[in-house]
Amino acid sequence: MGKRSDQSVSRRSFVKGASAAGALGTLSAAGLTSASGWLVPSAASAEPEEHVAYLCHQFHCLSGCCLKCTVRDGRIAKIEPNDKVEKEDQRICLRGISEVQHVYATDRLQTPLKRVGERGEGKFVSISWDEAIKTVADAIKESQRRYGPQSVFIRKSTEASVAHGVEWLPSLLHAETGGNWGLDRGHTNGLVPAVGPGAHIYGRSIKEWPLAKTIIMDGHNLCESGMTYAKYMFAAQEAGAKVIVIDPRFSPTASKADQWIAVKPGTDPALMLGLVGTLLENDWMDREFMAANTSFPFLVNRETGRVHANEDVLLPDPHAVTKQQVGTPYVMTAEGEVRPYNEEGVQPVLEGTWTVDGVELSTQLTMVREFFQKNGYTAEWAAQITGVDAQVIRTLADEYANNGPAYIDFGLGGPDKFANADINGHAMGLATALTGNYGKPGCGLGFFGGIEPLTPAEMDPWTLPEEFTPGDTGVAMYEFPDMGDKCPIHCALTFGDAFTLEAANSNKFLDWVKGLDFFAIADIYHSSIVDYADIVLPACTKFENDEDIYHLRESMGYVSLANKAIDPLFESKTDFQIERMIAAEFGLEQHIPASYEEYARKILSTARGNVEGFTVERLLQNQGVLRIGGMDMLPDGGADQVYSTPSKKFEVYYEYLLDQGHQLPVYESPVESRDDNPLKAKYPLQFMQGKTRYRIHAYYSASEWFREYLDPSVNISPADAAARGIKTNDDVRVFNDRGEFVARALVNASIMDGTLFMAETTYNHYYKSGFLQNVTNDARNERCYAMKHGPQILYNDTLVQIEKV
Ligand SMILES: Nc1nc2c(c(=O)[nH]1)N[C@H]1C(S)=C(S)[C@@H](COP(=O)(O)OP(=O)(O)OC[C@H]3O[C@@H](n4cnc5c(=O)[nH]c(N)nc54)[C@H](O)[C@@H]3O)O[C@H]1N2
Numbered sequence: 103m104g105k106r107s108d109q110s111v112s113r114r115s116f117v118k119g120a121s122a123a124g125a126l127g128t129l130s131a132a133g134l135t136s137a138s139g140w141l142v143p144s145a146a147s148a149e150p151e152e153h154v155a156y157l158c159h160q161f162h163c164l165s166g167c168c169l170k171c172t173v174r175d176g177r178i179a180k181i182e183p184n185d186k187v188e189k190e191d192q193r194i195c196l197r198g199i200s201e202v203q204h205v206y207a208t209d210r211l212q213t214p215l216k217r218v219g220e221r222g223e224g225k226f227v228s229i230s231w232d233e234a235i236k237t238v239a240d241a242i243k244e245s246q247r248r249y250g251p252q253s254v255f256i257r258k259s260t261e262a263s264v265a266h267g268v269e270w271l272p273s274l275l276h277a278e279t280g281g282n283w284g285l286d287r288g289h290t291n292g293l294v295p296a297v298g299p300g301a302h303i304y305g306r307s308i309k310e311w312p313l314a315k316t317i318i319m320d321g322h323n324l325c326e327s328g329m330t331y332a333k334y335m336f337a338a339q340e341a342g343a344k345v346i347v348i349d350p351r352f353s354p355t356a357s358k359a360d361q362w363i364a365v366k367p368g369t370d371p372a373l374m375l376g377l378v379g380t381l382l383e384n385d386w387m388d389r390e391f392m393a394a395n396t397s398f399p400f401l402v403n404r405e406t407g408r409v410h411a412n413e414d415v416l417l418p419d420p421h422a423v424t425k426q427q428v429g430t431p432y433v434m435t436a437e438g439e440v441r442p443y444n445e446e447g448v449q450p451v452l453e454g455t456w457t458v459d460g461v462e463l464s465t466q467l468t469m470v471r472e473f474f475q476k477n478g479y480t481a482e483w484a485a486q487i488t489g490v491d492a493q494v495i496r497t498l499a500d501e502y503a504n505n506g507p508a509y510i511d512f513g514l515g516g517p518d519k520f521a522n523a524d525i526n527g528h529a530m531g532l533a534t535a536l537t538g539n540y541g542k543p544g545c546g547l548g549f550f551g552g553i554e555p556l557t558p559a560e561m562d563p564w565t566l567p568e569e570f571t572p573g574d575t576g577v578a579m580y581e582f583p584d585m586g587d588k589c590p591i592h593c594a595l596t597f598g599d600a601f602t603l604e605a606a607n608s609n610k611f612l613d614w615v616k617g618l619d620f621f622a623i624a625d626i627y628h629s630s631i632v633d634y635a636d637i638v639l640p641a642c643t644k645f646e647n648d649e650d651i652y653h654l655r656e657s658m659g660y661v662s663l664a665n666k667a668i669d670p671l672f673e674s675k676t677d678f679q680i681e682r683m684i685a686a687e688f689g690l691e692q693h694i695p696a697s698y699e700e701y702a703r704k705i706l707s708t709a710r711g712n713v714e715g716f717t718v719e720r721l722l723q724n725q726g727v728l729r730i731g732g733m734d735m736l737p738d739g740g741a742d743q744v745y746s747t748p749s750k751k752f753e754v755y756y757e758y759l760l761d762q763g764h765q766l767p768v769y770e771s772p773v774e775s776r777d778d779n780p781l782k783a784k785y786p787l788q789f790m791q792g793k794t795r796y797r798i799h800a801y802y803s804a805s806e807w808f809r810e811y812l813d814p815s816v817n818i819s820p821a822d823a824a825a826r827g828i829k830t831n832d833d834v835r836v837f838n839d840r841g842e843f844v845a846r847a848l849v850n851a852s853i854m855d856g857t858l859f860m861a862e863t864t865y866n867h868y869y870k871s872g873f874l875q876n877v878t879n880d881a882r883n884e885r886c887y888a889m890k891h892g893p894q895i896l897y898n899d900t901l902v903q904i905e906k907v
């Protein structure tokens with residue numbers, strides 16, 4: 103192989119240097135991580151060594167681009183799309199291109215570290231892998247001995263879990279993994295009963311958007327959060343669709359839309375209820391669709407509020423929202439007979455009220471109409487709450503119903519991160535069921551993101567022997583700090599910084615972390631939580647591996663198998679190796695494949711159907727990618743109009759929420775940032791967060807190139823800034839009773855008065871003091887415990903004050 107130029111720093115000598123520094127004694131981890139040598143360009147040599155590697159990039163922007171990576175003299179030199187995927191699917195964004203720098207960033211963790219200062223202080227010494235792994239295993243054993251297996255918490259951040267979908271360590275050690283996620287499932291909570299689990303995401307493809315006439319995007323900043331597939335929004339516009347963006351902020355996506363509707367934060371459900379009210383008032387509905395495919399004709403007992411049903415239990419879908427057995431609903435026929443809805447030849451009546459055997463019965467459509475009248479959910483009512491003109495809401499309803507096919511697409515940020523997101527989801531469901539904008543080309547309802555396992559590859563996952571299952575207390579991670587002595591967890595190991603990324607109100611959460619007997623983290627970069635860990639394990643990026651084969655994944659219609667780009671940098675190891683090393687301390691490593699190659703071969707040996715004949719060899723011969731069969735067909739996404747609900751219909755009336763009074767969507771204000779909250783006198787500004795094109799959550803915080811564009815900065819409206827004497831580039835303190843941080847002010851006319859916006863999230867050590875997660879709201883909506891995905895974290899339902907430092 104080619105020679106390395108004298109001027110470039112060899113990996114081995116650099117690693118030695120880093121370890122030697124560590125051996126000198128106490129020093130901060132930040133001081134350890136100096137990789138500036140890696141940024142020295144490799145000089146030309148007579149016989150440069152060059153090879154090309156293929157891999158599937160980050161997942162957690164919900165993309166996973168298939169990339170081609172040129173490695174020159176052992177250093178990543180160029181990254182571009184893999185040209186073996188279809189032209190349409192060849193994509194890369196600024197994050198992919200810039201990995202040539204980011205992989206070598208100074209904030210990489212380089213060696214295993216042991217904490218020597220207080221938790222949070224960031225004082226570490228460098229230790230050997232043997233010592234680090236043994237310390238972690240001993241701590242787990244001690245915790246298991248003292249408090250039982252459920253005292254150990256092992257969690258992978260989303261990105262860390264994509265390499266292989268197996269929870270090896272948590273299963274082998276029966277550790278807790280943290281129950282309900284509390285993220286990205288707000289609208290979904292309100293939609294699962296209507297269309298079945300997963301339907302919000304496994305719908306039709308965003309590639310179908312050009313078939314639509316109207317596309318409503320509620321709180322979805324596609325142009326930043328879906329950079330590589332936002333092109334389908336533009337294609338739709340070119341094909342004549344009208345794109346309407348609902349966002350308090352003039353977001354990048356709003357700026358490209360045909361219409362921007364500026365809604366007051368957290369009031370989206372009122373807007374959607376006003377839209378549904380307008381549909382009902384004007385009879386803008388598709389009666390044929392409603393009668394054939396929805397629960398609108400089902401009869402409800404007006405006295406009890408329960409669905410009028412016979413004893414024949416409908417087989418509950420195993421995934422359906424409640425485990426309750428549901429009888430077979432009755433409908434009224436044109437002949438005036440009460441019949442089970444699913445009886446041969448039954449033609450149900452859609453509206454009406456009847457007294458049958460002394461029981462007063464109404465159809466669900468009649469119940470819905472009365473409910474909207476009683477509550478006064480009209481466009482005028484919605485205008486008062488949302489700040490959107492009533493005529494704008496009426497026109498929106500008109501276009502949605504009468505200029506179809508039409509989509510309602512919602513973001514997983516924005517309105518999803520309020521306690522009333524399920525109500526918005528339920529209202530969206532009503533709008534869709536009334537107008538029949540579902541299951542036909544060019545329409546749909548859900549989050550239209552990049553992950554579209556429309557035709558999931560037919561391969562079996564790796565299985566462990568039956569006795570190995572993760573802990574089963576089901577307690578959500580966000581509950582831990584409030585549980586006091588009842589919290590089962592005493593020892594934690596996380597892959598990636600789950601604690602400060604996923605839990606709100608960090609001051610409170612970190613107090614809980616500080617109280618743990620033991621905490622270790624495997625991360626690639628010096629993320630916010632690292633300073634709190636007792637042991638730090640340096641993991642590698644997707645570009646590094648000790649084997650030639652790595653990362654068998656499925657992404658956007660392809661199966662991808664990576665081959666090695668570069669050796670692990672510094673002393674880092676893959677998560678796969680780390681799990682195996684820890685398992686070995688328990689004598690359980692035989693359950694984890696000996697190599698990644700063994701894993702990939704085993705999984706691929708089960709390939710059938712749409713991936714028939716896919717093998718390691720075929721993948722490697724084809725630049726690591728093979729297209730999953732059947733992806734050219736339009737997916738059915740409900741085209742057969744069979745829903746995963748007990749009745750197999752699109753259900754609009756949620757009997758299981760009767761005791762909450764939420765069988766139909768009742769508007770609720772935000773919890774904290776509501777207008778009538780007395781706290782507003784002290785903390786008048788609503789603090790919203792969202793994604794940025796420069797990062798995937800905290801990932802890429804370490805990118806020196808990106809930091810030139812995006813430091814911790816908070817966007818404020820010109821009026822709010824002027825009232826406080828704040829100018830762009832001023833240091834400002836953002837605070838509430840939960841905590842505070844200092845960031846740079848950006849006076850920005852695209853921000854609504856009374857709100858602040860900041861990109862989530864970046865490592866705490868880049869702030870002058872504190873960090874974003876110190877102020878966010880960790881309250882839970884009790885109502886949501888009844889729902890499929892439990893309460894969601896209310897990041898955006900946060901009030902703060904801001905002042906010049
Ligand atoms: N570049 C990048 N892409 C990503 C990610 C990333 O970290 N970086 N993360 C991925 C993940 S995990 C997710 S969940 C998705 C999320 O994707 P999005 O849902 O697009 O994400 P956000 O930017 O959080 O929120 C979208 C918009 O909601 C607006 N908003 C805030 N409050 C409200 C409100 O009350 N009502 C309305 N209507 N809008 C509001 C914000 O101004 C923002 O423009 O992005 C994915 N894609």
Ligand SMILES: Nc1nc2c(c(=O)[nH]1)N[C@H]1C(S)=C(S)[C@@H](COP(=O)(O)OP(=O)(O)OC[C@H]3O[C@@H](n4cnc5c(=O)[nH]c(N)nc54)[C@H](O)[C@@H]3O)O[C@H]1N2
Pocket residue numbers: 162259260261262285286514515519597598599600603604624625626627629641642643644677791792798799800801862863874875878897
């Ligand atoms: N305030 C506020 N907080 C939010 C949000 C918000 O809007 N506001 N949005 C929320 C949303 S939508 C989501 S989905 C969550 C995301 O939170 P997570 O799901 O936890 O985020 P990820 O980006 O998947 O994980 C990133 C962490 O894993 C590390 N990491 C990345 N790849 C690897 C790997 O291969 N191995 C190992 N060992 N570590 C790795 C990174 O360095 C980082 O520490 O954040 C949420 N947090």
Ligand SMILES: [Mo]
Pocket residue numbers: 285286514
């Ligand atoms: Mo997310």
